[in-house]
Amino acid sequence: MNFDALFDHIGQHTVDGLAKGAIYALVALGYTLVYGVLRLINFAHSEVFMVGTFAVMWTWIGIGAGNTPSIGIAILLLVLGGLVGAAASGGTAVLVELVAYRHLRRKNAPSLVFLITAIGVSLSLTEIFGIFTGNGERKIQGMPTILNQSIAIDFLGVEITNLQLIVLAAAFLMMIGLDQFINKTRYGRGVRAVAQNPDTAALMGVNKDRVIVLIFALGGLMAGVAAVLWNMRYGFTRFDIGFVIGLKAFTAAVLGGIGNLRGALVGGLLLGVIEVYFATLTASKWEDVFAFIVLVVVLMFRPTGLLGESLGRARA
Amino acid sequence: MTANENTVTKKKKRSFADRWNGLPGWSRFFWIMGGVIFLFYLPELGNIPGTNLEIPGLGFLRTDVGVGGSDWDSILFRCAVFVLIALGLNVVVGLAGLLDLGYVGFFAIGAYSVALFGSQQSPVVKLLRANFDLAPDWALAWSWCILLAIVLTMFSGVLLGWPTLRLRGDYLAIVTLGFGEIIRIIARNSTITGGPDGITAIPGPEGAPNAQNKYFSILDQKWWYWLALVAVLVVILAVRRLENSRVGRSWLAIREDEDAAAVMGVHGFKFKLWAFAIGAAIGGLSGLLFASQQAFIDPSQFNVNLSILFVAMVVVGGAGNMAGAALGAILLTYLPERLRSLGALEFLPERFQDPAEFRYLLFGLAMVVVMILRPQGLLPSKRRARELKDRAQEVPVNG
Amino acid sequence: MAERSVLLKVDNVTLKFGGVVALDSVSFDLYQGEILGLIGPNGAGKTTCFNAMTGVYRPTSGQVVFDGQTVSGKKPYEINHSGIARTFQNIRLFPEMTALENVLVGTDSRHKVSAPGALFGLPRRWGHEEDLPEVRAKGGPDRSWQEFKRSAAKFFGVSRHMQEERAAERKALELMHFCGIERAANEQARNLPYGSQRRLEIARALATEPKLLCLDEPAAGFNPAEKVELMDLIKKIRDTGVTVLLIEHDMRLVMGVTDRIVVLEFGRKIADGAPAEVRDNPKVIAAYLGVPDAA
């Protein structure tokens, strides 16, 4: 354990970890939204993110974006990417709901069946992208660098880059927007009503199916934004990227309290920081081990995650 | 006398399970014996043993027909090992209703226990020899490795279950998933497990792998399949006893309604732990067989996708039903292998001709379709009616 | 009234959920062998009181003493082992299991249940005719098969597990007969008609050999004829020596069957006494005013 390496640069590691976790947090929102309303782990959400990264990449390459265009064009590309990513991911998420889950819900299938269906959808999407991209060789896909990384803030030796800043800001903005949407608008009220008691909500005139499509779309939208941020910051994608990110995001959602929007943010950021800390203490290869151990410890003391389940009601 | 006499509502359609349960005991017995004989005959599928004759059509089912296929006996062995896994996981997922996404961890522990303590090449064996003044060719005998694998996996099952089984189902899923990953990462990154290089020369029933071995040879896998088949049959008998006992009843009660079960006096935690430990032991046994047959393991063979595949086997086949879980395991192991040697599909455009390339896509789509059409799995679980028809009337009035 | 032994003592039990007080210092006693009715308007805290007694919730303060032992704070299964059984307001059977198996789960409460015992079938007992499986078939291969099984059991002995299993099965059938649902033994619980499900819940609870049986609105959804049958059943249960605590909305049923009534309102006890006194109690009348007494 190399404590010197950690504590000498603890500020820097924290910032790096937060920026890493912000993307987890956005993807985690998708898990949390669906879980909060349907009590269902949407394992296909990882592929929703993956589809978003590809859509954004193709858009950028398609309109002939080069490396590090001028700042105006870069912003335009990011916004365009965000819109395309949100549309693609949201569309995929809704499609998954309509094609796979809706039938199962009608049949009142047990939750394991949803899980296996989700895995099937996930596998199919991964394979489709694996076979039809990169010449069938399943290689990683590079894309133009939209924004050059540079140091935006240098505070007491802690360097925060422009990309990290954008990722963090975007994650917080999306989070606040979503929170407001769920808590303040009429649609959000419908979501909360269904989350609390689907049957009563249906009696009160809430269209349950529409609400469910809405939450899948919202989760997909967040994943799409995460996708464009991912592409901007890391500049590559791959057919199987969803699995890695999805696993982390799901862990983050549980850590914060699945079903709880703020929990997803807290869990994501925390997971990012834990990973960077422990990778510094030992090696990157151990970061997952520590992430899971922290998860188990947290769950032992707080069985419903750090902030508890709260989109609807907390369960006993 | 009709079989349905004492039922309240009459079924219109008799399912396979109903028909099966309606058969008299002796007839079921002969069917089962016939089935077992057929299972032992499988390596010769399509041939009539001892003759040069073949049964037309059956040979087509083998995986070694066509170009690029795999050895039929090896695939049978793999099917048997995965059936064993599905049976073990079925105890956890199907009977007790606990979603375990890290089952591969137990599979790995079973495999590593025979590799680390049985192989001449293992760092653990070398360490033990050096520190305990053992013979230079010392290694734990295979038969002791079986015991060790079962003990170690049961212990790890309890170790994992103790803190986590108090969690609700969905949380359990992610924690077990993490457990599977942790086992793999440790196996890969520590030197005592042989690291990423893995362990070679893992012994079998006849000792270290050797071309001269009489039955469990490197080249002919038939005996390996028969060994795995025996293990499967033993496990089926054992799990059946549990399933039809009050232990199995307690598992089902927990699965159906944990709170109500607790109020009826079922000690939920204890039985969940038992389910975990028993499931883990079966997973460990299958890992041991897998490692012994392959004689080489490395950590990359135990990734999370395998765990998910295991759960898929159980659910696609029919959670809670041993026959279903076994069917799921066989289909999900056999089909990709059979598709591999299908040969080019020349009626399709060039891009789509190679079925091997598409087999996992087909596999994923099939999973979705099966689940949508048959959410209960291919062979849904159905509680067997007890043979009570006469006794119900013998009960004294006003007991 | 002669002095009767107190079976259960609810002593100043308070239960709070966050800021909401669901039970506010509720105290009452239950005497051995009586049928006590627990009534009150919707939301009065009747089911919460049940939950506090059976270990589903832990009281915030106060205690429940059963048969001389404090049971509040114990786990639900421990409380069941000490002799309290209950049914649920919204039926909670094990839907995929057969009716008989549902009852058998109850009988298991009185047995030592161990996985190794079930797996290896030890210890064994030889030479007891009543342990062996019956030969019922009149002839043909069925009979030979049954005879074969019988002689196999004779030869290998019968494990304690199997003996207990047979006894449990007999007892479960008796109980189902007692509750009038023996015909449904092999049906899946979820396929049973509503009334049978309610009765099955009672049979399952009785199978745990309780000293106290708590029934949570057992007559909900019943027609008058069924209610009369249920009243008879409850009395029959009491006659076997089981004390009964009954939550019920239907005043006629409550008045007809109970020995004593406790009335709750807004988590507080407002009356306690014989049915006739309670019926005339002005507080109770006020509480129920305008509230139709049918469920």
Added chain:
Amino acid sequence: MSRKFARSLGGVIAAAALVLGAAACQKEGTGTNEAAKCEGKIAFMGALTGADAGAVLPSRDAAKLAFKKFAAANPNCKVELVEFDTQGDPAQATPVANKIAPDASFIGVIGGAFSGESKATMPIYEAAGLVMVSQSATNPDLTKTGNKSFHRVNGNDTTQGEAAVKYFKDTVKATKVFVIDDGSTYGKGISDVVKSGLGALKAGEDTVQKAQANFDATISKIKGVAGVDAIAFAGYTGEGAPLLKQIRAAGITVPFVGFDGVYDPAFASGAGTAAEGAIVTCPCIPAEKAGGTFAADFKAEYGKDPGAYTAEGWDAATVFLSGFKAGKVTRADMLAWVDAYNEQGLSKKIKFDATGEVDKANVVVWAYEIKGGVLTPKTEIKLG
């Protein structure tokens, strides 16, 4: 009762009849007359589908090309290359090996492409007397087991690691090298050699994971070590390209050296402009330096440039093809032929020592530089 009995009994009998009484028919004679004709099959075993296929397909293509050309030149030789997909997974490779081994029509095996599957299958091939010639399995331990079947035409990780150390010392003149590996057999093997070779020059290390996507922690670590002036990465493209891209994005501009695991066009395209100037060492000769028309032929056949281990794939195929030409059509003959083989191949002079390794002195290690997104030969690293 009796009707039920008849039905039950009938079922049992019908089943038995189905198994035994089905119209049995005479099996076709499968006599194996092994005339000394120029005839036989070679198996190609490796990951042809799945995530790692990209590393194997180029050498498969090269071997196919060799067979095609041979068939054109020797119309009376009926040799065939049969492909077996293992997905690079040892568990999938063993059933394949067990299929190949008992099939007498197979005379040799090209592969395994990866070390793990080679390790798992070489006892099977040895037991069957089948000779293996691998084009790309680089783990040094493979030739240390005493296995008589395994040969390889490529250099192993030790050789390459030593060459890399030399490159760091002589060409880069690095003083503080940060070593990253991916924890795989391959990556760990090379990085161990590099780390011990560098000795005090090693400034820090990290091990990433397979399929890891974001390397913030690794970069955070590199930044934590003052004065790092070179980075070594032992792993594959999947992790290498994003790692390099993120390292450059983080403003770290020191030389980056990868090994043959990233000798792959996708490495340059995946990392984009970040890859510019990165060094990739490979114990594989530049195709255009290989002499002959191989590079041009390959491009003409497949419409793309040769990738990793294409020359080696060709060489492995050639070893067998020349054996066929010399009339070696039994397994024993072919094994003896390979053991005694001594010819100049495309990649190097191929002569196997007793362990199945090519002579270390003949292994040519080249440093390639990525220029304009293309791997261009920079310099040969001469091993002492």
